[in-house]
Amino acid sequence: MRVPEPLRQLGWELPRNFLGLDEGASDVARARAVILPVPYEATVSYGAGTAGGPSAIIEASRFIELYDQELDLEPCDVGIATLPELHLTHASPADALAELRAAYDALLDAAPGKFVLMLGGEHSISSAPILAWADRLAADGRRLSVLQVDAHTDLRPEYEGSPFSHASVMHRVHERVDLVAVGIRATTKEERDLVRARDNLHVFYADHIHDGDGWIDDVLGRLGDDVYISFDVDGFDPSLVPSTGTPEPGGLTWYPVLALLRRVFRERNVVAADVVELAPIPGLAAPDFLVAKLVYKMIAYRYFARG
Numbered sequence: 001m002r003v004p005e006p007l008r009q010l011g012w013e014l015p016r017n018f019l020g021l022d023e024g025a026s027d028v029a030r031a032r033a034v035i036l037p038v039p040y041e042a043t044v045s046y047g048a049g050t051a052g053g054p055s056a057i058i059e060a061s062r063f064i065e066l067y068d069q070e071l072d073l074e075p076c077d078v079g080i081a082t083l084p085e086l087h088l089t090h091a092s093p094a095d096a097l098a099e100l101r102a103a104y105d106a107l108l109d110a111a112p113g114k115f116v117l118m119l120g121g122e123h124s125i126s127s128a129p130i131l132a133w134a135d136r137l138a139a140d141g142r143r144l145s146v147l148q149v150d151a152h153t154d155l156r157p158e159y160e161g162s163p164f165s166h167a168s169v170m171h172r173v174h175e176r177v178d179l180v181a182v183g184i185r186a187t188t189k190e191e192r193d194l195v196r197a198r199d200n201l202h203v204f205y206a207d208h209i210h211d212g213d214g215w216i217d218d219v220l221g222r223l224g225d226d227v228y229i230s231f232d233v234d235g236f237d238p239s240l241v242p243s244t245g246t247p248e249p250g251g252l253t254w255y256p257v258l259a260l261l262r263r264v265f266r267e268r269n270v271v272a273a274d275v276v277e278l279a280p281i282p283g284l285a286a287p288d289f290l291v292a293k294l295v296y297k298m299i300a301y302r303y304f305a306r307g
């Protein structure tokens with residue numbers, strides 16, 4: 001709501017959008033980045049709560065600094081619009097994903113050239129934007145690469161009877177894209193066999209990252225020109241982000257993740273991204289702030305990492 005001119009100087013709370021930006025900086029027509037909150041949760045297998053992820057990220061974001069000292073600027077100057085939460089049908093996961101796909105295509109058509117960053121919600125929602133981008137690029141003779149940061153490979157053909165499960169999201173797209181998964185430390189023999197059998201699937205296990213140097217060069221070497229980033233926050237170590245449905249020990253830490261993202265945004269065309277699977281724990285603010293800052297860093301690198 002626009003506060004009347006004579007009342008502007010009073011101590012109003014920050015607007016309830018990503019970063020708490022004023023109307024000019026969050027205007028969707030002007031903004032170069034768009035936040036799409038999708039609080040969908042239907043197939044989570046252990047801890048629930050991802051439906052509260054987008055609102056917790058946006059709430060925490062209103063209290064982080066706009067200035068980025070690494071880049072020495074305020075990345076929000078590009079304009080960041082926050083769309084209302086998109087509520088999907090619970091009739092069935094297939095119907096929900098079809099709804100999301102239609103909405104995502106409509107958004108790309110209505111906001112061409114903008115960087116769309118989707119906030120989940122459970123990881124199953126990522127297949128809709130990934131396939132939307134795979135189709136758009138294929139029409140141009142190009143092939144999408146997906147950079148998946150995750151504890152889990154998510155390559156099961158189905159899980160608990162559903163091919164639309166969060167644990168199957170990358171199986172749903174694996175024939176259409178080149179997939180590079182980073183931070184993995186929970187997988188099955190069947191998923192391992194699938195990765196070994198296909199030369200478009202590459203997994204960087206968390207223990208190799210922990211032990212070695214040069215893994216970022218290797219990740220870059222596997223990514224094509226056009227990249228979609230699907231970031232499951234359980235890729236982080238649970239000491240940093242315990243607020244997720246299926247936490248796994250031995251995850252990634254903050255600075256290696258930033259080093260990876262900085263290089264990917266600098267050296268590739270990142271078409272869009274998502275950040276999923278935050279299941280906020282009441283009273284535990286640090287993970288919400290970490291994920292809010294991760295989202296802001298992605299937008300910052302998208303527009304300023306090229307230097």
Ligand SMILES: [Mn+2]
Pocket residue numbers: 150151152232234235277
């Ligand atoms: Mn995961």
